[in-house]
Amino acid sequence: MKIPLSVLDLAVILEGKTAANSFAGSLDLARKIEKLGYNRYWLAEHHNMESIASSATAVLIGYIAGGTSTIRVGSGGIMLPNHAPLIVAEQFGTLASLYPGRIDLGLGRAPGTDQLTAMALRRNRMETVADFPEDIRQLQTFFSVENKLSKVRAIPGEGSDVPIWILGSSTDSARLAAFLGLPYAFASHFAPTHFTNAIRLYRQNFKPSERLQQPYVMACVNVVASETEQEAQKISTSFLQLATGIVRGKTKPLPAPVESMNDIWNDFEEMAVKNMMAYTFVGEHTRVKKELNAFVDEHSIDELMVVSHIFDHKARVRSYELLTQ
Numbered sequence: 001m002k003i004p005l006s007v008l009d010l011a012v013i014l015e016g017k018t019a020a021n022s023f024a025g026s027l028d029l030a031r032k033i034e035k036l037g038y039n040r041y042w043l044a045e046h047h048n049m050e051s052i053a054s055s056a057t058a059v060l061i062g063y064i065a066g067g068t069s070t071i072r073v074g075s076g077g078i079m080l081p082n083h084a085p086l087i088v089a090e091q092f093g094t095l096a097s098l099y100p101g102r103i104d105l106g107l108g109r110a111p112g113t114d115q116l117t118a119m120a121l122r123r124n125r126m127e128t129v130a131d132f133p134e135d136i137r138q139l140q141t142f143f144s145v146e147n148k149l150s151k152v153r154a155i156p157g158e159g160s161d162v163p164i165w166i167l168g169s170s171t172d173s174a175r176l177a178a179f180l181g182l183p184y185a186f187a188s189h190f191a192p193t194h195f196t197n198a199i200r201l202y203r204q205n206f207k208p209s210e211r212l213q214q215p216y217v218m219a220c221v222n223v224v225a226s227e228t229e230q231e232a233q234k235i236s237t238s239f240l241q242l243a244t245g246i247v248r249g250k251t252k253p254l255p256a257p258v259e260s261m262n263d264i265w266n267d268f269e270e271m272a273v274k275n276m277m278a279y280t281f282v283g284e285h286t287r288v289k290k291e292l293n294a295f296v297d298e299h300s301i302d303e304l305m306v307v308s309h310i311f312d313h314k315a316r317v318r319s320y321e322l323l324t325q
Contacts, residue, residue: 003296003301003302003303003304004038004039004040004302004303004304005037005038005039005303005304005305005306005323005324006038006039006040006041006042006218006303006304006305006306007029007030007033007038007040007041007042007305007306007307007320008042008043008044008076008189008220008305008306008307009026009029009030009041009042009043009044009054009307010043010044010046010051010052010053010054010307010309011023011026011043011052011053011054011060012051012052012053012242012253012254012309013050013051013052013053013253013254014253014254014311015252015253015254015255015256015311016253017253019053022053023053023060023063025313025316026043026060026064027063027064027067027068028313028317029313029316029317029320030064030067030068030071030073031067031068032317032320032321033071033320034068034069034070034071036320036321036324037324038071038320038324039071039072039303040071040072040073040074040104040305041064041068041071041072041073041074042073042074042075042076042077042104042106042305043057043060043061043064043073043074043075043076044057044075044076044077045057045075045077045078045079045082045108047082047111047117047118047121048114048117049251050251050252050253051242051245051251051252051253051254052251057075057078058075058078058091058092058095061073061074061075061095061103062095062098062099065095065098065099065102065103066098066099070102071102072102072103072104073099073102073103073104074103074104074105074106074165075104075105075106075107076106076167076185076220076305077105077106077107077108077165077167077185078105078106078107078108079108079109079110079111080107080108080109080132080135080136080139081109081110081111081118081122081131081132081135082111082118082121082122085135085136085138085139085142086138086142086152086154088105088139089139089142089143089154089157089158089160090154090155090156090157092105092157092160092162093143093154093155093156093157093158093160093162094156094157095162096156096157096160096161096162097156097160100161101161103162104162104163104165105162105163105164105165106164106165106166106167106185107132107136107139107164107165107166107167108167108168109132109168109173132176133176133180136164136166136176136180139164140164142154142157142158143157143158143159143160143162143164144158144159145158145159163183163211164182164211165182165183165184165185165218166180166182166183166184166185167185167186167187168184168185168186168187168198169186169187169190169191169194169198170191170194170198171194171197171198171201173198174186174197174198174199174201174202174205175201175202175205177202178201178202178203178204178205178206178207178215179205179207180207180209181206181207181208181209181210181211181212182209182211182212183212183216183217183218184198184199184202184215184216184217184218185217185218185219185220185305186198186199186217186218186219186220187220188219188220188221188278188279189220189221189222189277189279189280189307190276190277191276192275192276192277192278192279195219195279195299196299199217199219199299202215202217203215203217216302216303217299217300217301217302217303218301218302218303218304218305219279219295219299219301219303219304219305220305220306220307221279221280221281221292221295221304221305221306221307222239222277222279222280222281222282222306222307222308222309223280223281223282223288223292223306223307223308223319223323224236224239224280224281224282224283224308224309224310224319225281225282225283225284225285225288225289225318225319225322225323226283226284226285226315226318226319226322227284227285227322228284229283229284229287232282232283232284232285232288233282233283234257234258234259235257235310235311235312235315236257236282236310237257237258237259237260237261238254238255238256238257238309238310238311239254239309239310240261240264240265240273241254241255241258241261241264242254242255242309243273243276243277244261244264244265244269244273246276247269247272247273247276248269254309254311255311256311257311279295281295285319285322285323285325288322288323289322289323292304292323306320306323308320
């Protein structure tokens, strides 16, 4: 595969383990994929989910960046409506000061949680998805050198070279990324419905900017690769159980794999999971790589981001290793 490979991590909490275990596993994985030549290691902001420990995303980015040396580390993404742009500029300006040339800022407009939790995060702030474009402009202003004459400045942050990405799962986000001339990362790992239309609209409407002269698309997909088909199918059942919980509105820690899903999901849940996870590649590694190459060629992807929800840490690391061999 002749395009950059990157990793998305949610610091998933395993059944019977703690968030501290997840963080240790994330750092170990980041160090290993750095040696394998992966391009980025991104962490996603989610809240009030028993299965995900990456809620304090900027803190965790600092932990991973501090434990690695060359790989880019960033957010996939920061849910901007949850935060004042000034705070984000200060946090990522601090990270960029500590780890120059290695920090990415991916921005999303969803809350990354349920509405009640979103209200608790924002308190009296009335930010909505409609404010997302203006929040991005404010953030860009705080990062700019020109803002030094303003009465409100981001220090650190001002003058920081922090690449901003637009994350999305819809055509609205694609149009915004195109209008702003920013790179676009699509969440095809859980929201495949609008993927093809979104990246087409992004490319058709792209306006060059100081940051980016040509459209740049990164697609995120689920991957579970192993030496054998049987082993891959078995270890993928942890991910399938997690996805079934999402369909049911429950987010329990990632469970151990099972021999069969037949007694766990019903026909409706199975169909819902498979529809949601349409861009999922599971199997013996040579077949998975062929399918991924076909996906990249079909959609002219510039960079591929991989997320692998695998219960056993060694099997998870091995899945990422097999993609690079």
